[in-house]
Amino acid sequence: MTVKAAYHPRRFKFRLRKLTFSRFMLYLLLTLLVVIAGLPLFAMVCRSLMPLDELYIYPPRLIVHKPTLRNFSDLLTSLSSSTVPFTRYIFNSLFTTVVTVLASVVVCCMGAYGLVKHHPAGSGVIFAVVVAALSFSTHVTQIPNYLVVNRLGLVNSYWALIIPKIAVAYNFFLVKQFCEQLPDSILEAARIDGAKEMRVFWTIAMPLLKPAWTTLAVFSFVNNWNDYFSPLIFISSNALKTLPLALQTLSGGAGVVARAGTVGAATFLTTVPSILVFALMRGKVMETMSFSGIKS
Amino acid sequence: MTANQMALPKKKKRMGIDRRRSLEAYIFLIPWLVGVCLFFAYPIFVSIRLAFSDIVEFKGLKTAWVGLENFQYIFFYDINFVPTFLQVVYDTLLNTPICLVFSLLIAILINRKMVGRGFFRTAFFIPVLLGSGYIMKQLLGMGADGATITTGITVPRLIADLLGVSITEVVQGFLDRITVVLWKSGVQIVLFLAGLQGISGSLYEAARVDGATEWEMFWKITLPMITPIILMNLVYTIVSFFTDGTNPMVDYIYKVNFTNQQYEYAAAMSWIYFVFACIFCLLAILLMRRHVYDSGSKS
Numbered sequence: 001m002t003v004k005a006a007y008h009p010r011r012f013k014f015r016l017r018k019l020t021f022s023r024f025m026l027y028l029l030l031t032l033l034v035v036i037a038g039l040p041l042f043a044m045v046c047r048s049l050m051p052l053d054e055l056y057i058y059p060p061r062l063i064v065h066k067p068t069l070r071n072f073s074d075l076l077t078s079l080s081s082s083t084v085p086f087t088r089y090i091f092n093s094l095f096t097t098v099v100t101v102l103a104s105v106v107v108c109c110m111g112a113y114g115l116v117k118h119h120p121a122g123s124g125v126i127f128a129v130v131v132a133a134l135s136f137s138t139h140v141t142q143i144p145n146y147l148v149v150n151r152l153g154l155v156n157s158y159w160a161l162i163i164p165k166i167a168v169a170y171n172f173f174l175v176k177q178f179c180e181q182l183p184d185s186i187l188e189a190a191r192i193d194g195a196k197e198m199r200v201f202w203t204i205a206m207p208l209l210k211p212a213w214t215t216l217a218v219f220s221f222v223n224n225w226n227d228y229f230s231p232l233i234f235i236s237s238n239a240l241k242t243l244p245l246a247l248q249t250l251s252g253g254a255g256v257v258a259r260a261g262t263v264g265a266a267t268f269l270t271t272v273p274s275i276l277v278f279a280l281m282r283g284k285v286m287e288t289m290s291f292s293g294i295k296s
Numbered sequence: 297m298t299a300n301q302m303a304l305p306k307k308k309k310r311m312g313i314d315r316r317r318s319l320e321a322y323i324f325l326i327p328w329l330v331g332v333c334l335f336f337a338y339p340i341f342v343s344i345r346l347a348f349s350d351i352v353e354f355k356g357l358k359t360a361w362v363g364l365e366n367f368q369y370i371f372f373y374d375i376n377f378v379p380t381f382l383q384v385v386y387d388t389l390l391n392t393p394i395c396l397v398f399s400l401l402i403a404i405l406i407n408r409k410m411v412g413r414g415f416f417r418t419a420f421f422i423p424v425l426l427g428s429g430y431i432m433k434q435l436l437g438m439g440a441d442g443a444t445i446t447t448g449i450t451v452p453r454l455i456a457d458l459l460g461v462s463i464t465e466v467v468q469g470f471l472d473r474i475t476v477v478l479w480k481s482g483v484q485i486v487l488f489l490a491g492l493q494g495i496s497g498s499l500y501e502a503a504r505v506d507g508a509t510e511w512e513m514f515w516k517i518t519l520p521m522i523t524p525i526i527l528m529n530l531v532y533t534i535v536s537f538f539t540d541g542t543n544p545m546v547d548y549i550y551k552v553n554f555t556n557q558q559y560e561y562a563a564a565m566s567w568i569y570f571v572f573a574c575i576f577c578l579l580a581i582l583l584m585r586r587h588v589y590d591s592g593s594k595s
Contacts, residue, residue, distance in 0.1 A: 023410075030405055034419045037478040041422070107327045114324025118317045126325070133336050140566040143346070143559045144339030167331025197320050222425050233554070274425040282418060 044271070047264035048072070071265035084238050086266075089246040094273075096161040096242060097224045103162065104220050105213045108171040113205050116179035117187060130176070133169030146233055160234035161242065165224055171216045178212035179205075214284045222274045243270050346563035359560070366564035376548055377565065381572075384545045388537045388576070391477055395533050396526065398474075399481040403488035404518070417489070424482035480536065484529045491525035492518070523588045530580045538573040545569060 049067040075086055115123050145164060146155075154160040182205060190200045206213070228244040235241055241249070247266050322329075347366060349359040370377050406416045495518065503513050539546065549569065553562035 026405060026408075026410070030402075030416055033402060033478065034416065036475055037420060037423065039475060040479070041426075107331065110324045111328030114321040118321030118324070120318040120321035120325070123321075126329075129332065129337070133332070136336075136340075136570070140563070140570050141336070141339035141343055143553060143563065144342035145335060147342065148334055148338060163331075164335040167328045167335065169332070169336070172328065197324075201324070226426065229550075271426055275422065278422070278425050279418075 041271075044264060044267055047261070048268040050261055050264070052261055071261040072269075074262050075265045075269070084241075086246070088239060089241055089243050090269075092158075092240060093225060093243040096158050097221055099158075100162045100165045100224050101217050101220045103166045104168060104171055105217055107166050108168065108175050108216065109206065109209060109213055110201065111167075112172055112175035112179045113201055113209075116176055117182065117184070117205075127176075130169050130172055134173060136169075142229070142233065149234060155234055156237050156240065158240065161224075161227075161230055164230070165220075165227075168220070171220060174216050174219075175209065175212045178209055182208055211284050214281050218277055218281050221277050225270075225274055343563045343566070346560045347567050348564075349560055351560050366561055367568065369561070370565055370568065380545050380548050381569070384538070384543055385572075388534060391473065391480075391537055392530065392533045394473065395477045395481050395484065395537075396529055398477055399484035399529070400488050400522075400526075402481075403485050403492055404514075406485075407489055407492045417486075420478075420485050421482045423479040480533075480540075483536075484533060487525055487529055487532075488522065491522040495521045520589045523584070527581065527584045527588055530584060531577045534576050534580060535573060538569070538576070 046064040048071055049064045049069070051066055051068045051070060054065060114120065115126060149155055149160050149164060152163075154163065186204060186208075187200055190204050191197075195203070226244060227242075228248070231240075231242045231245040232248075235245065243266075247263065247270060250263050250266055345359065348361060348363060350362045350365070352358045352360050402420060406413060406420070499517050499521075500513060503517060508516070537543070549562050549565050552558050552565065
């Protein structure tokens with residue numbers, strides 16, 4: 001019944017007015033699932049708004065009764081009495097993440113373009129490496145990674161958070177799938193008109209690959225923004241910590257009880273950018289995800 | 297500039313078009329290749345070596361080959377590894393089917409034309425954005441303050457009294473799991489959605505003309521047509537549960553690695569863990585492959 005509606009837009013409108021029982025049940029079920037999925041998020045927002053006396057009520061409350069912005073102001077002011085202000089962590093996170101994303105987009109797009117459109121000798125081997133890297137979990141290589149970074153003299157600097165994250169197999173794979181759809185004739189036409197390879201890449205391939213790299217950018221942003229392990233390993237100086245790590249220090253140190261609300265506020269602030277980035281590029285991401293999914 | 301232009305035609309003649317394009321390709325690939333070699337290939341090599349050796353001197357990481365000693369220790373002496381590992385396997389075996397069934401169900405539901413479709417699609421995808429790291433831990437209530445959000449939905453008292461203790465426990469356990477599973481199935485839902493949209497509408501049309509019900513159409517058309525996606529999702533789900541940040545095994549390896557600084561031991565454990573994850577995926581693929589529908593297209 002509902003499937004039929006999908007093929008007849010006009011009839012679909014008509015059915016909407018007549019809220020059938022099955023349709024009602026569908027909405028009810030979906031809303032219920034969304035509520036379950038959204039519950040932790042909702043609880044987090046509430047916790048960030050709770051005054052101290054509400055945070056420790058037993059049984060714990062889910063919904064805030066007297067919302068206050070105290071936690072946020074605490075986060076930004078009283079915590080700055082400690083050596084590093086909270087805004088510094090925000091800057092650290094933003095800086096490393098943005099640089100990583102930009103570099104990763106350029107490097108992975110260039111690599112994928114070269115691999116797919118030029119078929120160099122040994123491209124089969126390279127692709128095998130990509131697939132192997134995809135299925136590898138990162139914690140196998142944590143220590144050797146540290147050794148490499150250490151030998152390059154990058155430990156305890158922003159670069160330790162940026163450089164190892166640029167050449168990521170997943171990003172490469174995503175762009176590669178898209179590159180294969182690029183029509184050769186356009187590239188060939190540009191070459192005949194005398195464009196150098198770099199120019200072909202920047203003015204023709206990149207604009208055509210836009211859906212791929214916007215998606216890559218979103219995922220790369222989310223991953224790096226939320227990454228907790230690499231700053232934990234590579235960063236020891238307080239001033240260079242990123243948000244997730246700072247969050248952990250907030251909730252793990254002395255005076256944890258008094259800071260539960262502040263942690264809530266910090267967690268909330270940390271999630272906002274990811275959601276914003278996604279909201280801005282939602283259509284593209286969904287499209288690409290489905291696309292690359294089918295193809296792989 | 298002019299020298300360059302002069303030189304190019306000559307080169308072209310000498311190298312041939314294939315060689316030249318290969319060279320160009322490598323110029324494009326170099327930054328990426330360097331990154332992969334430094335931060336993927338070399339670390340893997342070192343980690344394999346570590347797993348089979350003992351660190352003699354921390355400075356410069358001098359190692360001595362000890363063969364399978366680390367592995368023996370893991371299986372026969374370590375009191376944490378085997379139980380933690382079994383726990384992870386148990387969780388994965390339980391969560392994976394729930395996760396797949398749920399995401400397929402949700403994908404089918406939100407694939408219909410309806411009001412607020414975009415909203416629902418986004419709502420189920422948002423957990424993916426929050427990542428799997430520390431934030432996820434905080435949100436799912438495994439954070440430092442210990443207040444669990446997953447237990448937010450409690451079975452109402454009245455129903456609990458009616459059902460008795462044992463059944464309530466099962467239901468409660470299930471409810472707790474649902475939240476976790478829902479939070480981990482964003483990607484799967486999107487992949488299923490893509491698969492569903494790839495099924496040609498004419499199939500349903502034909503089935504309806506022949507008088508098939510929705511239920512029959514699901515079993516005879518939808519399910520067989522998306523078996524490739526099911527397989528892909530199965531592997532993805534297993535890998536993601538195994539490598540998840542909230543996973544006790546990952547926690548344990550991490551602790552051994554950085555708190556106890558037994559690098560070689562942690563490396564050996566990671567490899568065992570990784571190999572088992574691979575075996576699980578292979579098993580899943582072997583079990584599923586016979587049932588996967590092959591449309592005969594190039595992929």
